[in-house]
Amino acid sequence: MTTASADPCLLIIWHSRTGASAAMAEAAAAGAGAAALLVSASDTLPEMLLAADGYIFCCPENLGSMSGLMKEMFDRAYYPVLGQIEGRPYATLIAAGSDGEGATRQIDRIATGWRLRRVVEPCIVNLAAQIPEAITAPKIVPDESLDQCHDIGAAMAEGLRLGLF
Known part of the structure; x- marks a missing residue:
């Protein structure tokens, strides 16, 4: 167990094309309050990962994989932070058309x-988009799913603040 921190940093890294993942990340950030640092995957730097106490990774699933820009963020950051962030907590928020x-x-x-x-x-939000028009259309995430994202952000921030992880 780590020492409790009055000012933890929960880095919420997101990518979205149709708005679903952005809405989910924003809900998590709202739940985390002052602990949240909401950063798009394209703007995330290894230094941000090093400075954070925990992480939420939020992206759509595209063609059965994480989105390309989220993968590119991991590609850029992987080796610069390797060996320096062990044990830190994380969660995932995935906007999906299926599973x-x-x-x-x-x-x-x-x-x-x-x-x-x-x-x-x-947290996987299945938006059931299966045809090209639905897949590329702007998405509205159901309120109950946004509430779940909010609660995840709040729980992670509180867990960091209390030193639970």
């Missing part, structure tokens, strides 16, 4: 390499 398991597995493999600890079960 979201592919994106979850990919992020979990990277988190395993970094030796992060999953502290919340994956």
Whole structure:
């Protein structure tokens, strides 16, 4: 168990094309309050990962995988932070057209390499978009799913503040 921190930093890294992941990340950030640092995947720097106490990775599943820009963020940051963030907590928020398991597995493999600890079960929001028009259309995330994202952000921030992880 780590020491409690009055001012923890929960880095919420997100990518979105249709608005679903952005809404989910924003809900998590609202839940985390002052602890949240909400940063798009394209703007995330290794230094941000090093400075954070915990992470929420939020992206869509595209073609059974995490989105390309989220993968690119991991590609840029992987080696610069390797060996320096072990034991930190993480959670995932995935906007999916079907099961979201592919994106979850990919992020979990990277988190395993970094030796992060999953502290919340994956949150996969299935928006059931299966035809091209639905897949590329702007998305509205159901309120109950946004509430779940909010609660994950709040729980992670509180767990960091209390030194639970």
